[in-house]
Amino acid sequence: MSEQPFKSIAPYQSKPGEEYMNQDQRNHFRDVLNHIKAGLGEDIDRTVHTMQEEATVFADPNDRATQESDISLELRNRDRERKLIKKINEMLQKIEDNEYGYCDNCGIEIGLGRLEARPTATQCIDCKSLDEIREKQMAK
Numbered sequence: 001m002s003e004q005p006f007k008s009i010a011p012y013q014s015k016p017g018e019e020y021m022n023q024d025q026r027n028h029f030r031d032v033l034n035h036i037k038a039g040l041g042e043d044i045d046r047t048v049h050t051m052q053e054e055a056t057v058f059a060d061p062n063d064r065a066t067q068e069s070d071i072s073l074e075l076r077n078r079d080r081e082r083k084l085i086k087k088i089n090e091m092l093q094k095i096e097d098n099e100y101g102y103c104d105n106c107g108i109e110i111g112l113g114r115l116e117a118r119p120t121a122t123q124c125i126d127c128k129s130l131d132e133i134r135e136k137q138m139a140k
Helices: 004-008 023-053 061-096 112-117 125-139
Strands: none
Touching: 023 061, 023 112
16 A cells, blocks of 8 residues: 555645744644555455455365465555554654654755655655665665
8 A cells, every 4th residue: 555545635735935844734744644544544444354254265275375365465565554554653753743854864854745745754855865876786
């Protein structure tokens, strides 16, 4: 699951001369993060319900293998969502601490556009780009 459920919340429209990460912006991103979190919670609940309903024992080994593969994939997806919920909770705490929206590496503003695209971003685009370059170099 990506961070796309928040698309129903309109992007924040900054006003000329507005201070970065003011109360209105923090409220906006709190709403966005809570909206994403609620959507993920619904997905998790739906998965648990579906898995309980579809717990069938198939006699055919191929059917059983397919079911196990489907369950495994679903559980991996839920694990990713669980990690995203943890990250969202960290971001919500940063909002409360007035630390949200600033790069963990260099401390500069991440930017509203980047945060709209990825509300859980912890790095400015420059630091993230440098990290990705390092990762590519290490992989070679």
